[in-house]
Amino acid sequence: MLTVMITTGMTTTNILQYDLRPSTKLSLDDIYEYAHLLGALSGLANRDMPRLFTIYTDSDLRWLSYMNSINWPDDANYTIVTSIVDLVQRLSDHIKGVVLYDPKVPATSNLASTASGVYDLIPICYKPTPNSLYTQLVEQGPHLSIKLNFVGMFVGNITGSAKTDAYIWAAEHFLDSKLADSTYLGYYIDKWWSQSPKASEVIFENLAVNHDWIIKNRGFVFDLSPWDDEAPNDDPNQPLGNDYNTLIKLLQKAYQQHNGTKFSTVSGFVPWLFKYVDEKHEGVPSEWRMAHVMSAFNIVIDADACCVDTFANAAFFSHYALTQTKHRFIQNSLPSREQLIQQGLMNEQNIVSNRTYILYYGGDYDSAAWVANKFKNLWDDPKRGSVPVAWAINPNLYDRFPLLHSYLYETRTKNDFFVSGDSGSGYLNPTQLFEPRMFSGLPHADDLWIERNRYYYNKFNIKHTGFVINGDAGPLTNNSDLMYTKFSPLGFTRQQGYTKLGETALIPGTRVPSFTETDLADNNEVQQVLSYYKPGSVRFVVFRGVLRSATNYANISENVQKIQPNITFVDPYTFALLARIYLSRNDSINNDLVSYVNDNLPEIVNNGDLITVNFSIRNEGWNILNNLSLKLIFACNSEFIFNWNTEIKHGNIGSATYQFQVECNQPGEYKVIYQLFRGNTSFEDFGNVPWISSVKLI
Template sequence: MTFNTLLSAANQHKTTEPIAYLDLSYMWNYSPDSQTQVNEIWDILHCVATLQGVVNRNAPHIYINYVKNEFMEVDRYWWDLYRQKGKWLNRRDTVYYNDIVKLTEDYKEKIRGAVVYDTNVASTSCVASAVAGIEDLIAIRYDTSEGSLYHRLIMNGPKMEVKVWLINRDGTSMFTGRGQIPQTDRPSTGSTKNDPYIWFISNYMKRNRCSGEYGAYYLDQYWKQSPQSAPMNAHCLTNHDFFVSHRAFFFDLSPWSDESATDEKAQPVGSDFSTLTEMLSEAYRINRGKKICHIGGFPAWAYKYTRHAGGSHEDVDTEWEFSRIISAYNTFKDADAIGYGALANASFWQHYPTAKQYPQKWITDEELQHLGYLDDKGHVRIEGRKFIIFYVGDYDSSAWITSVLPHLWKDPERGKLPLMWCISPVLERRVPMVMDYIRRTASPNDYFAAADNGAGYLMPGMLQAPRKLSGLPDGLNAWAKHCRPYYKKWGLTITGFVIDGQAPGLTDKGLECYASFSPNGIVPQKTPRTRLFGNMPILRAGSDLVQTPEQNADFIVQDMQHSPIPFGWYRDILKSPSWHKQMMNKIAEIDPSIELLDAPTFFELYRRWLREHPEAANGKIE
């Protein structure tokens, strides 16, 4: 059976039940200056995301149209693509909705009721999403005013039964940051924000009632205080549905132990950090240390926990600190960062059937000789030439690959240059339809490697024992076991970038871990410039390309001319094939000895060059 036949078979779907399509595009023009409209955005999207998560858990039933950016109407794009003749959704009947109340009424039998949370305690919104997934409920904010969603769904209309209250029934706050945390044997943390999370840990995590394999790190209701701080969909409520479907734990906590969280400055210093590490520790326990936890989300730097929001730490430092912490507990993030962080319908698309394997071909000796890169004795032919490769990223986020890559993928220059597209294979969990699409439409010049830092973004140095932060046993075996099947399925043998950040660099044991699933190369930050570990080539990460194509071309030429080795790696973020072509044209004008190689040629030549230069293979070149 051919590869295309496998894909064709995978795209057939047996379900004939109609799809419910809720069009929320009318909210695109809502103003962040209208509190009424801000509340409506929050309430409707939160409710529908939890409804989707429960109803779509076992099959794709509910789809919404909401996410858009300057490039595309994201949800409509993927819907239209897979509604085409012969595609997955072509034969599915559709019922269109524009009212969340009507949609809820029609799916009332598939949910058990509602969880109601407190407007005045922002963190209860995150807890509500977690409870909704575990108890098969929808999340609704307490608001008895005329026209509110609570008024329409609880007090009137279908009159959903409230199964869980995160607020007192008279509307007063259940969590006060004082005394004993309700329904637990735990004293208050002294933080109104943290007490609901401790309530959740006590009643769900410690009782093994939630998943340890999935967590969600998205903004709580604090978003409503400054919705103008980032694109309006930066609340990422639409992202909740997938994690609700997997009964995940939800949180919005600062990773910093040296200050109070910026959204609750009166809390005891480090309260958020303490709660975060307790949640991660419980997830590790639930997983028995054998599985890697998948967290969706990213520090909401424009709103919280950074200097942007009145804290003392920079944006990237906050990203890295969060990554460092979660890695110590065998956890990675699916990095839905602000800008293009909104993703809808992952609970729907998770059911898209992919092929069993997506193989990629490695280059042979004969091909290298035919291309003139090896002489007749098999030695690398340098002769004044210099070789470069681009890390084309960052595709370590299901949201980013869904919202931006289609625009870049349609660039007319794609396929004219060899580009190494670095995409985390674990994104197949939330957006398999995107992963499948780019593989089916790739040109011979489009080659795929894993994004940072494998099948998910964590800092692998924090997996290595001793692990002072968590005190847990070595996690490298669990990471290798997690990554191997994804690399095999997607034909990956290169990890295009390893972000070490503030974590330790990889030890020999860490390198053995990577060699087991990424044998053709890795590109860490904390490593000698060159190294050959067994048969795995290691190249230290080079520079990010953040200027114009012409300025970047000047930089690359100067950098390669001063480099002690003839191989260079450069990283760019969300750049088009046209941008790369413009840069390479300029490089060719300045220094035609610099060649852009495809990934198999680059890493195979680099490996052979290392074998021929023992000082480089042993990390002696700087």
């Protein structure tokens, strides 16, 4: 045991550190079981504050170094623990016993994870052999008591499959009762992983450590095939459609738990490397099938997809968000009309110059595991900032890995911009939010999606959706396009081949542009980009890269412009503003754009309180802002209108202070909304999302 202290102040945060890497030298069964145990210990120990940090991959060391550099957790005192028995004993205050799972029914390992979060138990496989975790922790050592035992409990007498019997029981026991919170779902391969012929080649792909986030939040873990036309390879003798039918029942119960009033997030992914994929159903179709099904039940995907998906410390990292509860993440401001003219991108008559405008979409970062494992090295590239890139970091990943966003926003250059990846604040198929909803038959959820995205897009100052993917759900529709105009005012880029609007278009009746993406080739990208040049005309092209470095984008741009200088690489805001004015032929279309950058509205109030509040607004448009009004909707939907006489020039932030009295005698949680008005016209009509937060009246 070794203690490492990093102190700068009076207080310390005591943290246990455990190195899980030696377990990877053990048998496949042990690799899974140790990772599973550490996932549970992390979820339980880190539920209320950061107490346990696990070293499993190089990513853990990278972020540990970063945390130390910013002194978070405050004055951390790391005690290195090398014995699993010692670690369990040190965390005994957070453990109420053992949930025992059955190696003959691998699905029970996932039931054990759910039970772990619900009952504060640690999952252990029943394996009474020398040196097994069962022997070390139950029969010997701390002699932990067995509180829940799944061994021999499921034999297939209900559905014809022990696997699906287990999940039917779990859905009824944990979801119907609301013991497990269905807003936190985990789709992770079960203990069958250690039987897979491929497991020895990819030992970190067991993903059992990833359960920590679900366990911390008392969520629900499963692993079922989304296909209904063949039996899964992990349970080939089950009746046809058993896995799929069980999955649908589970998702129905997850939806019913909150009656469709919120979105659930499923962390994880269909385990296509090991299961449910063959000559009939390949990897990408299986991904699309999963998204198609999940979307129908108001579930977004935090896609821990092979093969950069091991993520050991989400429960630990999540506490960083508590240091920034009122923080808003503000991006670079939009370019002014004068700046675009000076750059030769348009003239004094607002005519867009004849060029081919290229936007790089840097993705696909729709998984907290992917950004934790890959993104810091790509971001720290010395050439970052030499060419504009729209980095597609899904904003909902902040919940599970908030450490990343602060680092990115603090270290961005003038050429780094953040957009949302597929398909906004979580990966789903947007047309599946409209009736009729295949697989579920549930009521529409477009309003709920708009509300969710407004929250995240406001928090992270996002104005463009980088990739709207609809997979097997078919073409995008006018309804789905209009839905995105409500929270993504500077447009969205859609999956190629999913619209009739063409490569670049304004959504009919709106100011919002939409674009079609093109995937960058795996080689000869320079010729690919050159092939899209349109001489003597204006063209807007989005090139999508996946896990590419800033150096890669910079080198492509440099080589392209040597050959064709009329191809211009721009940021997403320049791209959108030029497209808006080019497509609309409207000189005023970019005049009234703003970002709501700050306010000091209280989170808790009493009826009759006199509130003094300061609002700060940045002018992103081409008008000077003045002679406006600011409408505030507060508790009990009380409406207050203030004169906004603060003049704000483009790119500047203006502030104003007002007073109002709380007029509400009904305790509860209320929405807070504010928006600028020009006369009777809301700035929402000009493409500005109102600020939406909440207040609690006590």
